Amino acid sequence: MKxxxxxxxxxxxxxxxxxxxxxxxxxxxxxxxxxxxxxxxxDGLSAYRQVPLVVALPSTTxxxxxxxxxxxxxxxxxxxxxxxxGLSGGAMPIADAVLLGLGKFNRILDVNYRNRTARVQPGVxxxxxxxxxxxxxxxxxxxxxxxxxxxxxxxxxxxxxGVHCLKYGLTTNNILGLExxxxxxxxxxxxxxxxxxxxxxxxxxxxxxxxxxxxxxxVTVRILRAPETAAAxxxxxxxxxxxxxxxxxxxxxxxxxxxxxxxxxPAIHAADDFVHAGYPRDVEALLIVELDGPxxxxxxxxxxxxxxxxxxxxxxxxxxxxxEERLRFWxxxxxxxxxxxxxxxxxxxxxxxxxRKELAHVLGRMREMSEEYGLQxxxxxxxxxGNLHPLILYDANVPGELERAEAFGGAxxxxxxxxxxxxxxxxxxxxxxxxxxxxQFTETDLNxxxxxxxxxxxxxxxxxxxxxxxxxRCAEMGRMHIHRGQVPFPDLxxx
Amino acid sequence: xxxxxxxxxxxxxxxxxxxxxxxxxxxxxxxxxxxxxxxRPVRAERTLDTSxxxxxxxxxxxxxxxxxxPATRLAEVEDLLAAKGQxxxxxxxxxxxxxxxxxxxxxxxxxxxxxxxxPRRVKAGxxxxxxxxxxxxxxRGEAVKFGGIVVKNVTGYDVCKLLCGSFGTLAVxxxxxxxxxPAPESETTLLVMGLDDMAGTAAIADAMxxxxxxxxxxxxxxxxxxxxxxxxxxxxxxxxxxxxxxxxPQSIAYxxxxxxxxxxxLGDMALLDADxxxxxxxxxxxxxxxxxxxxxAVWRIxxxxxxxxxxxxxIKTRVRTQAYYDWAGGLIxxxxxxxxxxxxxxxxxxxGDRGHATLIRADAAVRDAxxxxxxxxxxxxxxxxxxxxxxxxxxxxxxxxxxxxV
Numbered sequence: 001m002k003x004x005x006x007x008x009x010x011x012x013x014x015x016x017x018x019x020x021x022x023x024x025x026x027x028x029x030x031x032x033x034x035x036x037x038x039x040x041x042x043d044g045l046s047a048y049r050q051v052p053l054v055v056a057l058p059s060t061t062x063x064x065x066x067x068x069x070x071x072x073x074x075x076x077x078x079x080x081x082x083x084x085x086g087l088s089g090g091a092m093p094i095a096d097a098v099l100l101g102l103g104k105f106n107r108i109l110d111v112n113y114r115n116r117t118a119r120v121q122p123g124v125x126x127x128x129x130x131x132x133x134x135x136x137x138x139x140x141x142x143x144x145x146x147x148x149x150x151x152x153x154x155x156x157x158x159x160x161x162g163v164h165c166l167k168y169g170l171t172t173n174n175i176l177g178l179e180x181x182x183x184x185x186x187x188x189x190x191x192x193x194x195x196x197x198x199x200x201x202x203x204x205x206x207x208x209x210x211x212x213x214x215x216x217x218x219v220t221v222r223i224l225r226a227p228e229t230a231a232a233x234x235x236x237x238x239x240x241x242x243x244x245x246x247x248x249x250x251x252x253x254x255x256x257x258x259x260x261x262x263x264x265x266p267a268i269h270a271a272d273d274f275v276h277a278g279y280p281r282d283v284e285a286l287l288i289v290e291l292d293g294p295x296x297x298x299x300x301x302x303x304x305x306x307x308x309x310x311x312x313x314x315x316x317x318x319x320x321x322x323x324e325e326r327l328r329f330w331x332x333x334x335x336x337x338x339x340x341x342x343x344x345x346x347x348x349x350x351x352x353x354x355x356r357k358e359l360a361h362v363l364g365r366m367r368e369m370s371e372e373y374g375l376q377x378x379x380x381x382x383x384x385x386g387n388l389h390p391l392i393l394y395d396a397n398v399p400g401e402l403e404r405a406e407a408f409g410g411a412x413x414x415x416x417x418x419x420x421x422x423x424x425x426x427x428x429x430x431x432x433x434x435x436x437x438x439x440q441f442t443e444t445d446l447n448x449x450x451x452x453x454x455x456x457x458x459x460x461x462x463x464x465x466x467x468x469x470x471x472x473r474c475a476e477m478g479r480m481h482i483h484r485g486q487v488p489f490p491d492l493x494x495x
Numbered sequence: 496x497x498x499x500x501x502x503x504x505x506x507x508x509x510x511x512x513x514x515x516x517x518x519x520x521x522x523x524x525x526x527x528x529x530x531x532x533x534x535r536p537v538r539a540e541r542t543l544d545t546s547x548x549x550x551x552x553x554x555x556x557x558x559x560x561x562x563x564x565p566a567t568r569l570a571e572v573e574d575l576l577a578a579k580g581q582x583x584x585x586x587x588x589x590x591x592x593x594x595x596x597x598x599x600x601x602x603x604x605x606x607x608x609x610x611x612x613x614p615r616r617v618k619a620g621x622x623x624x625x626x627x628x629x630x631x632x633x634x635r636g637e638a639v640k641f642g643g644i645v646v647k648n649v650t651g652y653d654v655c656k657l658l659c660g661s662f663g664t665l666a667v668x669x670x671x672x673x674x675x676x677p678a679p680e681s682e683t684t685l686l687v688m689g690l691d692d693m694a695g696t697a698a699i700a701d702a703m704x705x706x707x708x709x710x711x712x713x714x715x716x717x718x719x720x721x722x723x724x725x726x727x728x729x730x731x732x733x734x735x736x737x738x739x740x741x742x743x744p745q746s747i748a749y750x751x752x753x754x755x756x757x758x759x760x761l762g763d764m765a766l767l768d769a770d771x772x773x774x775x776x777x778x779x780x781x782x783x784x785x786x787x788x789x790x791x792a793v794w795r796i797x798x799x800x801x802x803x804x805x806x807x808x809x810i811k812t813r814v815r816t817q818a819y820y821d822w823a824g825g826l827i828x829x830x831x832x833x834x835x836x837x838x839x840x841x842x843x844x845x846x847g848d849r850g851h852a853t854l855i856r857a858d859a860a861v862r863d864a865x866x867x868x869x870x871x872x873x874x875x876x877x878x879x880x881x882x883x884x885x886x887x888x889x890x891x892x893x894x895x896x897x898x899x900x901v
Contacts, residue, residue: 114700115799115825137706159649170646172653173624186874193799195616195825196660198851198869199897200882201623204656208649228706248557254580254677293708294753297746353645355558387647425647433650440650441640448639448886449652455881467651480635480888482517 001048001089001431003465006096010076014053017076021056021098024066029104031055040099043084043091044146045432047348047402052079052093059104061179061187061217068215069185071098077461078183080211082122082154085146087349088430090158090210090466097464100215102153108132109218117176117193118223122153122216126160129221138223141168144426145334153216159208161426163259163333166384167292168224170426172207177220180206180213183457193220205452210428211463213456227292230258231302232326235309236283236316240264243285244359246312247383250289250305251356257305259290260384261333264363267340267378267391268332274339277332280316287383288329336380337391344376344393348405352416353387353425365415366390373408375401387425388416414439429467437469446470451477497540503547505630505638505669511543512667513636515891524663524893526566526602530609532594534662534896535867536859545604548669556581559675560627560644565604565668572603582678585622586613586776592786593793594856604668610660613780614711614739617703617822623659625674631658631666634887644672657882663893664901665886679741684711684772685754686727687736688763692716692804695736696824698761700800702738703823705757707750711739711776712823719784719819725775727765739776779821785830785856792837792857793830798850800824809845814838839865868897 010017021030031037032054041049058064071078077097084091093099105121111133112118118129118140126147129140143162144150150160155171156178168174177191180202190206191197197204206213237243243262250257263271263279263286272279279286287309291301302319309317320326332339340347354362363379370377376393390412394405413423413433417440423433437446446468453460454474464471500522502508515522521539525531526546549566556579563572569587576582587606591598605611607629612621628642641654657665690698695714702709713736720728720735728735740750755764767775778784785793798806803824810816810829814836818829831838842852851869854862871879876898883890883901895901 112799112801113704114697114801116700116704117799138704159653161647165647169620169624172656173620182874182878186877188872188875188878190875192850194797194850195822196610196612196621196797198797198853199660199871199875199879200665201610201656201660202875202878202882204623204653204659207656208653213652225704225706251559251677252557254680256677294706294746294749296749297743300743300745353643353647355555355645357555357558382647385647386645420643421645422643422648422650424650425645426649428649429651437651440643444637445639445641446651448633448635448637449641449654451885452652452654452657452882455878455885478888480516 003094004471010096011053017098018054020070021054021067024070025056025058025063029057029059031057040084040093043081043089044087045089045092045430048089048092048431050093050095052099053096055099055101057101057104061181064100064181064215064217065185065187067098067100068181068183071461072184072459075459075461077464079463080215082151082157083125083149085150086154086158086428086430087351088424088428088432090428090430092431094465102151105153105217112193113138115193116223117220119218119220120152122219123151126150126152126155133223137226139226140221141174141224142171145337152219152221156207156216156219157209157211158426158428161382161387163261163382166260166382167256167258172204174222175203175207175219176222178203178206178216179218181215181217183214183462191220210430210467212453212467213462229295229298230290230292230326231298232288232290232320232329233302233305233309234279234318234329235287235289235314236280237285237287238283238313238315240285240363241360242313243287244356246287246309246314247359248356249308249312253304253308255301255304257289257384258292259288261288262286262381262383263333263336264379266376267336267380270339270343270378271332271336274342275331275335277328279332283315288333333380340378340391340393345395345397348392348394348409350388350390350392350409350412351424351427352413352421353385354416354419354421356383356386358419358421359383362388362415362419366412369408369411373404375405375408386421410436431466434467435469447477454478499542499544501544501547505632508632508667508669509636509638512632512634512891516636516889519889521891521894524667526604527600529591529596529601530594530605533609533855534862536863537893537896539894543667545667551575552670559646560672561675562644562670562672563603564670566602569601569603569606570599576675577678580678581675583625583673584615584619584676585625586615586780587611587622588613588780590781593782595789603671603673607659607668607671608661608663614713614776614821617712617825618710619676623656626655626659626671627674628672629655629658629668630670631668633666634889634892642672646674662896664883664896665892667892681744681747681769682739682741682772683747683751683769684767684775685738685740685751686731686765686767687758687761688731688765689733690714690736690762691734692807695734696800696804696820698736698758699738700823702754702758705754707740707754708742709738710741711737711779713737713779714820714824716819718817722784723775723778725767725771727767727771728775737775739772782828784819785828790834791830791832792861793828793855794838794842794852795855796827796829796842796846796850796852797825798827798846802849803827806845806849810838810841813841837861837865
């Protein structure tokens with residue numbers, strides 16, 4: 001993956017930059033030794049590595065503002081980073097850029113149960129928010145699998161999902177306000193402890209913007225009262241087609257489950273071998289459907305789902321009869337990635353979304369491609385919302401396998417777009433899928449997105465080289481061809 | 496009033512906008528025109544009427560999405576969805592009568608452009624949470640697309656969010672992909688009688704914090720409850736706090752009992768049947784209480800629920816007003832009683848930095864002379880201007896509709 005050539009002038013001023021940052025962030029907040037910088041050389045996409053110019057770890061909004069203002073004035077690039085768990089290389093360092101770590105922003109500032117809000121700093125982990133309000137019966141709904149480690153600031157940057165977003169929405173549907181520092185050091189607040197922002201929805205735009213538009217220094221999230229109870233049903237199918245049709249039928253029956261997850265045969269076996277979840281092993285597809293709410297509603301809907309599954313050729317169905325059993329059903333799904341890690345030296349996680357009805361077709365094509373590329377693939381799938389996570393198995397020590405895995409992954413994502421889906425459901429474009437953006441968007445589409453970037457960061461200093469396949473100068477993007485006198489109609493009503 | 500363009504295709508719109516750019520001629524972009532009274536008056540001699548871009552192009556109930564052209568009537572969309580047991584979960588309101596235009600004429604594009612959501616917003620999110628993708632023509636005269644037809648999508652910036660609530664100042668919509676959801680099988684509303692504003696907003700906000708899955712939470716003071724067409728509400732003889740429960744009937748029955756238990760010390764209670772419940776929430780949604788008489792300025796104020804009663808009390812010390820609360824207290828609808836008093840300073844001072852207030856109904860002269868939307872601090876204002884220019888550098892589309900100079 002090609003990054004822009006580092007700016008030699010910036011590299012040459014490294015010592016000055018470190019001094020200036022030390023003037024802003026006291027004590028150990030600036031990391032410059034080669035040894036310590038190594039710890040930051042990649043995020044969750046470890047195939048790509050780059051040691052940063054320097055790491056700054058501010059702990060106040062004022063420090064972030066002064067760092068950005070300094071970098072803006074001196075033309076220095078900045079890469080923001082939360083916990084570094086992202087899977088698309090969005091927080092991968094750049095050789096001539098300051099890596100801005102938000103880990104010291106780790107406090108929960110305020111919880112208001114009447115308003116159902118919590119104001120937190122961006123370095124607080126996703127799970128810590130739910131933990132802080134759990135004893136009072138509340139939780140924060142989006143639950144990405146990395147929730148123990150990933151931070152809310154990173155969740156906002158990537159618009160993270162999780163297994164429950166089918167019913168409860170993504171990050172963007174569960175946050176109410178942000179404090180953002182722009183690259184020129186300006187601090188803006190958008191939204192707050194109320195519904196609906198005023199003016200342009202900068203809150204919504206920032207969510208999922210992958211660190212390209214601003215640095216988040218505070219997040220106001222909506223918290224929800226936990227449902228009274230939850231139960232899950234585990235269903236095995238003889239074919240992927242049957243499972244896919246069952247998913248459509250559940251939704252067609254007007255049921256939006258709290259979660260609806262699917263695994264294919266290789267994933268079922270890997271997961272069951274690893275955590276002994278008690279999955280049926282002689283099936284091609286496994287569905288976990290979770291319902292939550294009042295007990296009467298849950299038992300009624302579980303019965304309806306059960307009946308729909310039976311009508312779609314289910315060969316095995318089990319309804320959880322205790323909280324332990326429900327959690328055991330989930331244990332295999334939640335451990336699917338590490339489980340696959342046990343059966344292969346390396347694996348590459350993909351993240352496309354497709355219309356649900358294309359599921360069987362896409363899985364079928366993936367099996368054919370698996371043979372073409374000579375690499376195995378296991379599938380876990382947020383079936384309810386069409387988000388696929390194919391895990392491509394490879395061995396980085398075998399020359400050419402990583403490249404083949406990447407090519408296979410690219411082909412899968414192109415397939416997703418071909419059937420009406422998108423390149424990324426929840427992991428982001430980052431560095432990884434940057435060069436595939438042309439598959440989904442035209443040059444004109446991408447240029448408009450980059451003009452939005454220019455409105456926030458005219459010198460392209462924030463996380464450059466990510467998301468967009470080509471870097472353009474903002475002045476060039478802003479030019480407009482005006483067809484005075486050439487537009488093919490006069491000043492008259494037409495059409 | 497100058498010429499009106501009535502394009503019927505995306506490429507026609509590209510031609511119109513490019514012509515406007517070349518002639519430096521700003522243009523007023525409308526659908527059915529039912530929301531022209533919202534926002535600041537646009538100073539443009541020409542109108543771009545999109546009403547020929549109407550019709551549902553694709554509807555796949557099992558995929559939970561539909562694609563429609565922007566001028567498709569909401570009423571048409573809702574009928575189509577209802578036939579499959581589905582709905583637009585953000586419960587788009589019909590402000591026609593409130594703004595002095597006919598009822599049931601509003602379009603999907605209008606609801607999206609103004610980001611208008613009804614009572615279910617507290618549970619299901621706003622219009623902006625239901626726009627999955629869009630095709631538009633920007634103020635640069637370029638046809639571009641954002642988002643897609645699937646719910647989970649982080650491919651590029653979420654430009655759909657910017658489009659919602661941009662009042663046509665960034666781009667002209669040509670196709671909208673929206674998320675649809677199953678409609679509840681039934682509904683009822685639990686009423687708690689006689690609470691003052693402070694206790695009523697607290698009660699409805701706290702109800703949202705129970706596991707009873709409340710899908711509408713409003714508080715109507717006595718002077719407005721008595722105007723309701725729903726008899727149980729009108730005859731309550733005092734204020735009415737309203738909590739909607741919907742879903743499958745067995746679940747509703749269970750949750751009604753739970754809520755009754757939780758609220759038993761607060762006051763007398765009553766239960767509405769499904770028809771009355773629907774009628775009541777339509778009134779709450781459409782701000783029917785302020786549609787007639789049609790004089791007096793109307794404000795829409797978003798604040799934290801625990802600040803709502805205080806905000807209203809402060810305004811009332813300075814201006815004679817009526818107000819009710821939706822969104823568990825998070826949305827205040829407020830009408831000034833005198834035709835010539837719009838209460839700008841009183842409202843803005845009371846809200847402060849706790850939320851934002853929008854002047855929804857006032858004479859064009861008032862909307863021209865005073866900020867309709869919450870005034871922005873300098874850094875945000877500058878950012879707003881840059882975002883506008885990134886889509887529409889010559890300020891062709893609805894200039895000044897939201898803010899002077901944008």
